[in-house]
Amino acid sequence: MLPVLAGTLLLQACNKDEFHTTADGLVYKVYELEDGEYKNKGEVAPEDTTGAKIGEIVTLQMLYKNSEDSVLFDSRTQNQPIMIPVMEPTFKGSLEQALMMLSPGDSGVFKVNADSLFAKTFGQPLPPFIKPGSQLTFFLKAEKVQSREQAMADQQKMFEEQMKEAQARAEKQIKIDDEKIQQYIKENNLQNVQKTEGGVYYAVTKPGSGPEADAGDQVSVHYTLTHLDGKELESSRNNPMTKNEPFQFTLGQGQVIRGWDEAIAELKEGSQATLLVPSPLAYGDQDRGPDMPANSILRFDVELVNVEKQ
Known part of the structure; x- marks a missing residue:
């Protein structure tokens, strides 16, 4: 070129x-x-x-x-x-x-x-x-x-190279995001915070008594999405398009961002929790418009409403 x-x-x-x-x-x-x-x-x-x-x-x-x-x-x-x-x-x-x-x-x-x-x-x-x-x-x-x-063959090679480059960028970015999330936890005095293997921080604010969801289970989740600055982007409880119903998906099948697949699997049915998702486990370096610039760290306040075991 x-x-x-x-x-x-x-x-x-x-x-x-x-x-x-x-x-x-x-x-x-x-x-x-x-x-x-x-x-x-x-x-x-x-x-x-x-x-x-x-x-x-x-x-x-x-x-x-x-x-x-x-x-x-x-x-x-x-x-x-x-x-x-x-x-x-x-x-x-x-x-x-x-x-x-x-x-x-x-x-x-x-x-x-x-x-x-x-x-x-x-x-x-x-x-x-x-x-x-x-x-x-x-x-x-x-x-x-x-x-x-x-x-x-060229296209496959180009795809593999792009994947390697994307992975290298993600590994670098997740370290940057991790520091920002830790600082956010400290400044906001979040308690009982845990971390998934992939890097999502989560704090259970109300324990549930139901079953944990496994990969392949159908789950229903209410959520409110905000940036770390507190700006609300969307909420399942205030969405006329879905009649304010919880969001349903199959866990562990890549139907949602990776941060959700990881963190929801840590919760029991009925739990409420705060999820802090580093950008590589959300939308990465994709620029999704003024409300979702590249490398956005996301906060989700969620409620695992239902787990339908498969």
């Missing part, structure tokens, strides 16, 4: 060059890398077969804009390229034809009819922010052209 600045300069350079049009109506400019510089390949001959072929997978960076130059999508914001299978063209001048004009390392600018793209490729109505009869401009940079088997 080009650095953002280099990518911007490339796109600016592309805009200064002449577009070409295929017999099917695809408007394009294609660039190949030579001696460290991108050079316009000029008009691509119809018999040129050096690009991606039907059945292959193209790994690429993609940005596209509407006719008013508004960016609708940019893969660089996802910090990883996307993979697109090359299929039979769905219409003349299609995006599939654009992919078949690119070899690994090539970049290109393509103008595709928006009406045809949505109707014949996406099978969806044209969105209101795209004018009927207009063109979408695609900026593509092909990184790899592979067989399906090669692409799947």
